[in-house]
Amino acid sequence: MVTEQASSAPVQAMAQEFVQFAVDSGVLRFGQFKTKAGRMSPYFFNAGLFDDGAKLGRLVQFYAKALLASGIEFDMIFGPAYKGIPLGAAVAVELARLGKNVPFAYNRKEVKDHGEGGSLVGAPLQGRVLIVDDVMSAGTAARESIALIQAAGAQAHAMAIALDRQEMATEVQADGLVRDLPHSAVQYVRQTLRMQVCTIAQLSDLLAFLQTRAHKHPEWSAQLAHVQAYRERYGV
Structure with a gap:
């Protein structure tokens, strides 16, 4: 049975440390940002801005600690193109440093017709596969990764992401209009696809x-109010 990720004082403390790190790194920003769903979000998380060795190294320490704390078992890592490729590779390196050495693979969006060919690179997909990515919005990217993994005869077993926005997923209808769904992308993966999901925060x-x-600092009150209002409107 798939359940929500367990919460504990150490896990909550790590989540707070991660949020502080994301803010200090300029990866988590506040303002007005338009999401893919057309919503105006008061915050934006851009993992592409973990753009140097020190930041990436610190980031994957959080991933590895969250995974080990979650108790999720997996046989290998898959990093979906494009952001998932460096994330998955670096998480595999950090886990190996901590004593859990697992194979790693990724896909390319352009199928190669020479050399080894195909769209998959790295270790053969087999066993219980952990998908590593930054965030999940509509769940579309997750479904694409799952299809690739299943087509290779492996099991899409779990996902690890940095931030769960905890907001309603969206669906494009036949008339082109976007409809809000009563669940988040993470809830969809857990409840419908029956996969475990590990989140850092x-x-x-x-x-x-x-x-x-x-x-402590009243200037943060406005940001808090904006994020709370967004959560009340789109949260799940």
Whole structure:
């Protein structure tokens, strides 16, 4: 049975540390940002800005610690193109450093017709596969990765992401209009696809971070109010 990720004091402390790290790195920003669903979000998380060795190394320490704390078992890692490729590779390196050495593979979006050919690179997909990515929005990328893994005869077993936005997923209807769904992409993966999902932090952790800062520094109050209002409108 797939259940929500367990929460504990160490896990919550790590989530707060991660949010602080993301803010300090400029990866988590506040303002007005348009999402793929057309929503105006008061915050934006861009993992592509973990753009040097020190930041990437610190990031994958969080991934590895969250995975080990989750108790999720897996046989190999898959990094979906494009952001998932460096993330998956670096997480595999960090896990090996911590004593858990597993194979790693990734896909390319352009199928190669020479050399080894195909769209998959790295270790053969087999066993229980962990998909490593940055965030999940509509769940489309997750479904694409799952299809690739299943086509290779392996099991798409779990996902690891940095931030769960905890907001309603969307669906494009036949008339082209976007419809809000009553569940988040993470909930869809857990409940419908029956996969485990490991997250470093959630929107609730971001709110807790902002609440702490707003008590000490009033200038954070406006950001807290904006994020709370967004959660009330789109949260699940």
